[in-house]
Amino acid sequence: MSMHMAKKVVLPLLVSLLAALPAAAAVKVQCPGDTNGDAQWTGSEVQPANTRCIHLAAGDGFVTMADGKLQYSFGFTDVTGVPENQVMETGMLAAEFSAPTIKLKEGEHVYLTLSNVGMVMRPDLFDPHSVHFHGFPNAAPIFDGEPMASISINMGSSLTYYYQAPEPGTYMYHCHVEATEHMQMGMLGNLYVTPLQDDLPNGTPLNLNGSTFVHTTGNKYVYNDGDGSTYYDVDFPIQIVGFDSRFHDQHIAIQPLPFAMMKDNYPMLNGRGYPDTVNPGALAAPAENGGKLSQKVSARITATAGQKVLLRISSLATVDFFTLQSLGIPMKVVGRDARILRSSTGQNLYYTTNSVTLGGGESVDVILDTTGIAPGTYFLYATDLNHLSNGPEDFGGMMTEIVIS
Numbered sequence: 001m002s003m004h005m006a007k008k009v010v011l012p013l014l015v016s017l018l019a020a021l022p023a024a025a026a027v028k029v030q031c032p033g034d035t036n037g038d039a040q041w042t043g044s045e046v047q048p049a050n051t052r053c054i055h056l057a058a059g060d061g062f063v064t065m066a067d068g069k070l071q072y073s074f075g076f077t078d079v080t081g082v083p084e085n086q087v088m089e090t091g092m093l094a095a096e097f098s099a100p101t102i103k104l105k106e107g108e109h110v111y112l113t114l115s116n117v118g119m120v121m122r123p124d125l126f127d128p129h130s131v132h133f134h135g136f137p138n139a140a141p142i143f144d145g146e147p148m149a150s151i152s153i154n155m156g157s158s159l160t161y162y163y164q165a166p167e168p169g170t171y172m173y174h175c176h177v178e179a180t181e182h183m184q185m186g187m188l189g190n191l192y193v194t195p196l197q198d199d200l201p202n203g204t205p206l207n208l209n210g211s212t213f214v215h216t217t218g219n220k221y222v223y224n225d226g227d228g229s230t231y232y233d234v235d236f237p238i239q240i241v242g243f244d245s246r247f248h249d250q251h252i253a254i255q256p257l258p259f260a261m262m263k264d265n266y267p268m269l270n271g272r273g274y275p276d277t278v279n280p281g282a283l284a285a286p287a288e289n290g291g292k293l294s295q296k297v298s299a300r301i302t303a304t305a306g307q308k309v310l311l312r313i314s315s316l317a318t319v320d321f322f323t324l325q326s327l328g329i330p331m332k333v334v335g336r337d338a339r340i341l342r343s344s345t346g347q348n349l350y351y352t353t354n355s356v357t358l359g360g361g362e363s364v365d366v367i368l369d370t371t372g373i374a375p376g377t378y379f380l381y382a383t384d385l386n387h388l389s390n391g392p393e394d395f396g397g398m399m400t401e402i403v404i405s
Contacts, residue, residue, distance in 0.1 A: 027087045029055055029113045030160035037084040039113060051109045054102065055080045057091025058129040058153070058175065058187065059117040062286040063294050065266050066273030066397075067390040070286060071243055072121060072252035073097050074175070074185035075294070076131075079115070088156070091117035094292045098239055098271040099189025101297060102173065104165040106196045106224075111160055118155040121252060128152035132176035133191065134316075134361060135338050137166050145176045152177050168195035168223050169338025170312040170363040172239065180259065180318055184247055186271070188316040190237035190297070193338075197224045209346055222310060222365045223340040229348055230334050232367055235310035236301050238380070240324070240358060240398070242267045242317045245391055264319045267387040267398035269299040269380075274390075277400035299400040305375050309368040309402075315358035322398065323383045325355040329373055329402060335365035355383060370404050378402040 029037040031053035033046045039055035041047040056076045063073050075095030082090050104110060112131060119125045130152045132145030141149040143161045153159045175187035197206075202217040206228045213228030222230035242264030250257055269277050276283055277299035285293045303309045311331075315322060334350045335341055341349040356364050381399035382388055390396035 026157065027084045027115045028158045028160075029053075029084060031111050031113070032109075038082060039080045039111075048109070050105075050107060051111070052104065053080070053111045053113075054078070055082070055087070055113045055115065056100070056131065057087060057094065057115050057117045059091050059093070059095050060119045060121050061093045061095035061292065061294050062288040063097045063186065063271065064283060064286055065243070065245075065390055066276045067393045069245065069391060070288065071245060071248045071266075072185075073248065073294070074119075074182055074187045075099055076114075076175075076187060076189060087115050088117050091115065092120050093289045094294070095186065096271075096294050096296060097186035098241065098297045099173070099187065101190040101237055102192075104191070104193045105198075106165055106168050106193055108165040110163045110165055112163070113158055113160040114153050115158040116153045116155045122254070124254065126155055127182070128154050128177050129175050129182070129187070130177050131161055131173055133161075133163060133171060133173055135169075135171040135363070136163065139163075147177050150176075165193050167338060168193045169335055169340075170237070170314055170365055171338055172314045172316055172361075172363065174316055180262075181257065183316060184244060184262065184318045185251065186241075186243075188239070188241065190239050190270070190312070190314065192237060192312050195221055195224045197221045197226075222334055222367070225340060227348075229350070230340070230365075230367070231308060232310035233307035234303055235312060236299075237270070237297075237312040237314070238299055238301075238324075238400075239270050240267075240313070240315035240317050240322050241269075241271060242319060244319070262319055264317065265389075265391050267317075267322065267382060267389075269398055269400050270297040271295050272297075272299055274381075274388075274396045274399040301380065301400065301402040303368075303370055303402070303404055305373060305404050306371050309370060311366040311368065311380075312363070313356060313358065313366060314363035315360055317360050320387075321357055321359045322387060323355050323357040324380055324398070325383045326368065326378065326380050326402065327354065328378045329368045329370065330354060331356065332367045332369065333364055334367055337363055368402070373404055375404050378404065
């Protein structure tokens with residue numbers, strides 16, 4: 001059956017399924033000060049201080065690999081600002097890979113609503129979904145998203161997670177229900193937290209360990225370092241991911257899934273393989289999505305000579321370890337797994353390298369200092385040649401450009 005014909009059959013089925021949901025199932029947003037349920041503050045609505053609301057929908061859709069191959073996927077999409085009675089329609093066939101990037105401030109009160117809009121292309125599935133804030137220290141079990149101790153969201157329903165944004169650093173998020181399957185299918189995204197040190201009064205001295213660094217309004221730091229050593233000018237989240245095309249093909253064909261044989265043959269950064277990684281905008285929407293964009297997060301890195309570039313690198317690959325290398329621009333690693341590299345006595349343990357290796361669930365904070373670096377195009381790429389391919393294509397895969405002007 002073609003994708004077009006499948007949609008003709010499946011959409012009416014899904015409408016019937018939604019109509020049959022229990023009366024208690026409904027899209028419901030909880031956001032302090034928001035009275036109309038769109039997870040934002042407009043008109044006379046008052047936003048509480050230091051508060052952030054986000055509304056994500058979880059469902060399915062399609063993405064396009066760099067060699068043009070269409071892949072069925074699961075994913076999240078941002079429906080913040082969408083009225084509650086329009087979320088189901090807006091979220092259907094809108095799964096994004098990578099998921100929308102979430103940027104938080106340390107200490108923020110975050111209300112994240114997840115609504116499960118169902119699987120349009122697989123109406124035989126009634127999979128619940130969750131959001132797991134990976135790396136969150138001491139998360140309340142009910143809001144952790146891990147299904148053994150937390151709540152999962154059934155189709156046609158919503159749950160609002162509450163977090164007080166933790167220590168700064170690079171985290172990630174993903175669905176933790178049937179995690180191997182749902183993560184392989186694309187339910188994952190970038191998430192990071194910026195430090196309170198960014199908002200210090202102008203002229204505040206950062207004199208830890210005798211430092212003479214003085215904070216200036218507008219300065220940005222990776223951590224509350226106390227000495228200005230993690231200062232940067234521009235930052236880019238880069239997430240290591242991969243697709244096993246056979247797994248995805250079997251899924252849309254409603255065939256047994258090859259878990260034991262899972263092997264990613266489409267290594268990607270931010271849900272794209274090279275050369276799509278250097279496209280600064282969203283990739284063209286697959287026709288099968290009804291015109292909805294599904295690959296919005298670019299992996300292109302740009303800076304002006306002399307700037308310090310922060311790469312927030314994380315991995316949610318479900319199969320392999322990956323090593324990323326940058327030739328021509330040294331990498332200074334200042335943090336790992338959302339923790340500053342510092343001893344218990346306050347000594348900085350940063351180190352300089354030209355490559356970093358990550359397994360699934362790990363992150364590193366890398367600063368590229370472009371002082372003295374000649375303008376031009378450099379590359380961030382996987383060192384394993386097998387990861388520099390788009391399926392059967394020999395050139396592409398896990399690689400992007402660092403453009404210094």
